[in-house]
Amino acid sequence: MKIGIYFKRFSRLAAEVALKVAEECSRRNLDVYIERTLIENEDLENKDIVDLMKKYSVGVFKLETPGVDVIAVIGGDGTLLRVFHMLGNPRIPIMAIRMGRRGYLLDVTPIEISDRIEDLTKGRYKIVEYMRLSIRDNETIYPPALNEVAIVSIGMGRSKVIRLKIYKDDKPLYFMEGDGIIVATPIGSTAYSMAAGGPILDHSLKGFVITPLAPVQTWLRPIVVDANSKIRVLIAEDSQEAYAIIDGQFSVKLQPGRSLVVERHPDPAKVIRFHDIDNAYERLFMRL
Known part of the structure; x- marks a missing residue:
């Protein structure tokens, strides 16, 4: 079995845990590969640990063209989301090792590493498998979202009201003025959308939630739609410019008159789970 390792850059603790993963994998005669950027970057603080990891590895891999069976990701939510955005082969499952208190999809704690690699x-x-969102406009296909895409106003010094027209399957859903909207997956419904007052969707549901952000129209409420829906968000011609922010990792400016289409992505994110996932709500509320 080929195991790729990627950890949060510039984090000494994550690097030390990654070294432990490499040791445990090597001890079980698993082929260890280090992600290329960990060797080539300027993370001088962790260079000694990366050099030690090389003793246990048989080579390097690229997230864009991984060629491994499993990727062990060590870090937090941001690290995991970054890997999913960069991963060239969505069929490769991720073993996620949590470095903080939160991190709903990061199933493994550092003290469990030996046992979990044995389980592996x-x-x-x-x-x-967790649903992702496909996001595109007339010109570009953007990285798929695991949590959400937020279409928001960002002004210098203060937020500016933007005007949006929302369509479902090419039929008008509503017009809104406010700070923006969030389109979230079931897993993303426990993130930004929940903080904005959106509902928590059971992860077994095939749908996503549209959550308005501070709408002028106070009657507007979050809407849950079927996963086969096509959502189009149009920036009105008389609106301020907006930004589309994907999983808090990637952003693009949207000028008035431009629209964004959000649909279910054909390739879900694959996460290795060792623990009982039926207690999802208990685990969620423990981390709030």
């Missing part, structure tokens, strides 16, 4: 070699795990 014995096949004692599940691969759970």
